[in-house]
Amino acid sequence: MDTPEPTVSSLRQALTLTLLFTAGVINFFDRASLSVANNSVRAEMHLSATQMGWLLSAFSLAYGLSQLPLITLLPRFGARKTLGFGLTLWSAAQLLTGYVQSFTTFLVLRVLLGTGEGPFYPAGVQATRDWFSQRSRGRATAVMSMSQTIGLAIAPAILSLLILRTGWRAMFILLGFAGLLIAIAWSIFYRSPSSTAANTPTNTTSALGFLLRHRVVWGMMLGWGGINYTNWLYISWVPGYLQTARHLTLANTGLVAGIPFLAGAAGMFSSGALADFRTRHGASLARVHYSQILTGMVLSAACTWFVAHAASTTAAVAGISGALFMIHFGGTSGWGYVQVIGGPRYVASLGPLQNFASFLIASAAPVVTGFLLDTTHSFTLALIICSVITLLGALSYATLGAPSHLFQSAEG
Secondary structure (H helix, E strand, O other), rough: OEEEEEEEEHHHHHHHHHHHHHHHHHHHHHHHHHHHHHHHHHHHOOOHHHHHHHHHHHHHHHHOHHHHHHHHHHHHHHHHHHHHHHHHHHHHHHHHHHHOHHHHHHHHHHHHHHHOOOOOHHHHHHHHHOOOOOHHHHHHHHHHHHHHHHHHHHHHHHHHHHHHHHHHHHHHHHHHHHHHHHHHHHHHHOOOOOOHHHHHOOOOOHHHHHHHHHHHHHHHHHHHHHHHHHHHHHHHHHHHHHHHOOOHHHHHHHHHHHHHHHHHHHHHHHHHHHHHHHHOOOHHHHHHHHHHHHHHHHHHHHHHHHHHOOOOOOHHHHHHHHHHHHHHHHHHHHHHHHHHHHHHHHHHHHHHHHHHHHHHOHHHHHHHHHHHHHHHHHOHHHHHHHHHHHHHHHHHHHHHHOOOOOOHHHHH
């Protein structure tokens, strides 16, 4: 018997996930690029660890601030136009970084890179919510999110090789060109479902006011800061940590640094698969994501504490791997929680709002770590602070961010 052809919907689902996954890999190659080139850039441009921290934090702060206009722009223009513009902006900034000559210009380009990358997750969450049902959305969100950790897992080896073969400037230029190609593909091939427009609020200012009146939203905003602080510390400083604290060469760092991010990808997939399994067996989707967020954050904090006191490189890499597995286990459900709490009317506003608040917290991670490295010549205190902030984020979810009636109102 002939196999029936896939429906238009299933083809669109596959195309949407493929485009989002590819854009995500490029996105996180770009985020990892400066971390991998950390020591090479510092040596050529004579930068301190604190200045490097500012370059890393400039990205994350711009990324966070860019979420505010997305609260209005994403519902108005949709995922296709918003992400298409973001892809073009961040790729152009990445390409131009290859020609930078001063710290100030470098800082400006990092701000543009962060601004351009801002739409990726909110637009991706909206796109997956638009194209996937509640029963399959957990895995779809996990696949999109896995582009982050898979990109970060393979980036150190590939980018280290590029730096060794062509230099760090050529690496930035090549990444910029790759991003521009993805921007063209997204703009040509992605389309939103025809029913999406009917679900978005006509007054986004009213939507923002509605969301800010609910304490669950404040719990999500503050709690997500704990997740992103942990995530951004490791994205920014794992290669530098391995070279500075564990004395690995650039080539060896490229091989070892990918291991923890592979663990993070496993955490993401496990989170999505478990959420779908529990939902199919009758569990409340809001409660599923909420419990997985808390579990992931608490266990990640414990692993980071272990890294701070690890006696060997093997133990440190194992601890970082555990921290990233658990933070992404919780974080993937964090985005699933946004989809549930926001509902079809408010998801496009809630995602950027959560990201905005969280990155005001997370942006401190790179520069605080760089300052403490210059001051104490050790990563120990920076890692302990990270562990505490992760626990405080979990406490925010536990006290303010519990499931409420908001998602029922939003779905209505």
